[in-house]
Amino acid sequence: xxxxxxxxxxxxxxxxxxxxxxxxxxxxxxxxxxxxxxxxxxxxxxxxxxxxxxxxxxxxxxxxxxxxxxxxxxxxxxxxxxxxxxxxxxxxxxxxxxxxxxxxxxxxxxxxxxxxxxxxxxxxxxxxxxxxx
Amino acid sequence: xxxxxxxxxxxxxxxxxxxxxxxxxxxxxxxxxxxxxxxxxxxxxxxxxxxxxxxxxxxxxxxxxxxxxxxxxxxxxxxxxxxxxxxxxxxxxxxxxxxxxxxxxxxxxxxxxxxxxxxxxxxxxxxxxxxxxxxxxxxxxxxxxxxxxxxxxxxxxxxxxxxxxxxxxxxxxxxxxxxxxxxx
Numbered sequence: 557x558x559x560x561x562x563x564x565x566x567x568x569x570x571x572x573x574x575x576x577x578x579x580x581x582x583x584x585x586x587x588x589x590x591x592x593x594x595x596x597x598x599x600x601x602x603x604x605x606x607x608x609x610x611x612x613x614x615x616x617x618x619x620x621x622x623x624x625x626x627x628x629x630x631x632x633x634x635x636x637x638x639x640x641x642x643x644x645x646x647x648x649x650x651x652x653x654x655x656x657x658x659x660x661x662x663x664x665x666x667x668x669x670x671x672x673x674x675x676x677x678x679x680x681x682x683x684x685x686x687x688x689x
Numbered sequence: 690x691x692x693x694x695x696x697x698x699x700x701x702x703x704x705x706x707x708x709x710x711x712x713x714x715x716x717x718x719x720x721x722x723x724x725x726x727x728x729x730x731x732x733x734x735x736x737x738x739x740x741x742x743x744x745x746x747x748x749x750x751x752x753x754x755x756x757x758x759x760x761x762x763x764x765x766x767x768x769x770x771x772x773x774x775x776x777x778x779x780x781x782x783x784x785x786x787x788x789x790x791x792x793x794x795x796x797x798x799x800x801x802x803x804x805x806x807x808x809x810x811x812x813x814x815x816x817x818x819x820x821x822x823x824x825x826x827x828x829x830x831x832x833x834x835x836x837x838x839x840x841x842x843x844x845x846x847x848x849x850x851x852x853x854x855x856x857x858x859x860x861x862x863x864x865x866x867x868x869x870x871x872x873x
Contacts, residue, residue, distance in 0.1 A: 613774030635773070636749040636847055656780075664776040 580645060580652050580687045587676035595677075600685030603678055608670055617669045627689055644689040652683055737859070738790040744779060745787065750849050753859060754791045755804030756820045762791035764816050773818075821846035833868070842869040 578586075584595060604627075608617040615621060615634060622640060623631035628647050631640035642648045652658055658679075666674035674682075742751045754762065766788040769777045779787070796808025810825040817823050821830070830837075833852065837843050843851050850856040855865040 611774065633748055635775070635845065637844070638748055660778075660780070664778050667770070667778075668776040 578653060578655050580683060583652055583655060583658060583683060584680050586655070587680040590676035592676040592680045595680040595684040597681070597684040597688040600678075600681035600683070603682055604685060614668075617671075619665070619669060627686055643686050645687045646689055651686065658683075738787070740783065740786050741790050744783060748775070748777070749847050750856065752820055752847075752849070753804070754794045755796050755799035755801055756807055756823065756826070757791075757795060757817065758797055758808045758811055759792050759795040760816050761811075761818060762788060762795055765818055766791065819846070836868050841871050 587595075604619045604623075606618065610616050622633055623643055627644040628642055630642055632638070633640060641650075643651060645651050662674055662679050666672065666678075737751060737753075741754070745751050757765075765772070766784055769779055769784060796804045796811075799805055799808075807823060807825040810828075811817060811823055820826055830846075836852075837846055849861075852866050852868050853861050854867050855862065
């Protein structure tokens, strides 16, 4: 009974933690618990700048198609023209502080660009890259 | 409605919608309550669901949902992974909330008479996913069509506020239109 209550409290705390702002470091730690190893900003940069061919409807499948070449600068949605705030944490400290938002966009954009979901390792590498700039 | 009161409400909804669209970006602001105004027969809808603005407005102008019929919204929200060539997947609960809002205010059951007219312009066997495919829209934009092209300042029909200067407040009146000209 006591064990159950403790579990419930722990679960509630964990839920609260994931729902509140997290740091980049916490985000990386969560990828490690999902099986990722050491993160490599260089590998993240390679992932960020690798083209995966062209989609007839939306164009080249590469992160920089919308985020642009310099992560310190704003990007632009190529179809709607909507401005995307810079991805480099140094100029946009709000980046990667909301785990739900991070996962929402990784899910969409990895499938969009790479045709599959990213692994925890790949996500951590990319965040390490964007966090190192 | 008295003139002053009406103006105050228009001003208020302008500020609120402009503010929410501006902050929607892809930066998520959660759960802000927006003012609720009564919708008059022909006025633009004064409120938009904050979740709709936040999630849909993260990538594009949050179009007035009354511009499409019920069946269009159901079809659109059923296939977010293939949203006009983009993966726009949302968590199930969020998508359900947006669908609820969209169908509750879809063209045929909108409080706005114009929306109901727009919905009735769609043939029974059509399920348009783009507002720009709705017959009423096509008819109304016949003259504007020459200004919308990939090389011009208005490259897509989806950029409503570029010409409709009060679109952010949900108003698309003719006298508010200002078409941007290309630099020569």
